[in-house]
Amino acid sequence: MLPAPDTIHQCPHCNAKARKSNLLSGNTFGSQLWSDGYMHAPMLPEMVQVTRCPGCRRIYWLADAQELRVVPGPVFEEQEVVVKRKWWFGTRKEKRSSYRPSPLADLPKLEHLDADGLVDALAEITIGSSPGSEEYLRTKIWWAYNDSFRNEPSASTAPLQEDDHRMNLEALLPLIDADDDQGRLKSAAVLLALGRFGYARAVAEEVVDKRLVPFKAKFIEAAEGHHGRVFRLR
Numbered sequence: 001m002l003p004a005p006d007t008i009h010q011c012p013h014c015n016a017k018a019r020k021s022n023l024l025s026g027n028t029f030g031s032q033l034w035s036d037g038y039m040h041a042p043m044l045p046e047m048v049q050v051t052r053c054p055g056c057r058r059i060y061w062l063a064d065a066q067e068l069r070v071v072p073g074p075v076f077e078e079q080e081v082v083v084k085r086k087w088w089f090g091t092r093k094e095k096r097s098s099y100r101p102s103p104l105a106d107l108p109k110l111e112h113l114d115a116d117g118l119v120d121a122l123a124e125i126t127i128g129s130s131p132g133s134e135e136y137l138r139t140k141i142w143w144a145y146n147d148s149f150r151n152e153p154s155a156s157t158a159p160l161q162e163d164d165h166r167m168n169l170e171a172l173l174p175l176i177d178a179d180d181d182q183g184r185l186k187s188a189a190v191l192l193a194l195g196r197f198g199y200a201r202a203v204a205e206e207v208v209d210k211r212l213v214p215f216k217a218k219f220i221e222a223a224e225g226h227h228g229r230v231f232r233l234r
């Protein structure tokens with residue numbers, strides 16, 4: 001994993017600056033892929049796309065935030081200083097190196113939204129929001145719900161949480177483009193989670209990409225076994 005230099009972004013609400021981690025390259029070694037499309041990849045961390053401003057606590061999308069083009073870096077300098085001689089009168093000149101950190105070094109880091117933040121961000125979606133942002137947020141909310149079951153499939157949830165979860169999936173389903181195989185698998189996963197096993201199977205059956213055939217088989221197996229919880233694909 002090769003990190004790229006941080007970039008500085010300005011909150012569109014209050015102009016507070018914050019830094020964002022970036023990646024030059026990463027890989028999927030040691031990654032886990034799940035049926036809801038979530039990939040746990042230690043060597044390929046997901047970049048922040050939507051965040052809460054550390055200054056005003058409001059939510060913004062990085063796409064809407066201005067990036068500062070010129071970021072002052074740290075400075076190493078050799079300076080000549082005049083020091084007093086110890087044993088006799090007078091002074092002498094001495095070279096000293098000094099280090100000045102970038103004035104932006106202490107800026108807070110932009111973080112991913114937590115589950116509550118994702119719901120807040122969803123409430124702020126408007127007609128003018130960029131296409132895909134609602135699907136992005138609803139998918140992330142779904143992943144956050146599924147996180148409870150990734151390592152503990154028999155975990156339980158509160159009825160209210162279950163209602164929110166279903167409502168989120170019902171709203172997510174029509175946003176998914178099921179014209180390609182990735183979208184078909186995503187739709188199948190949502191249908192499984194909603195308990196519509198017959199539909200889930202039918203959508204999974206339509207997957208034709210050879211590379212996805214092993215995954216397709218797992219979706220069909222889950223539909224046949226009426227298994228609605230998230231499961232490992234790889």
Ligand SMILES: [Zn+2]
Nearest residue numbers: 011014053056
């Ligand atoms: Zn702000």
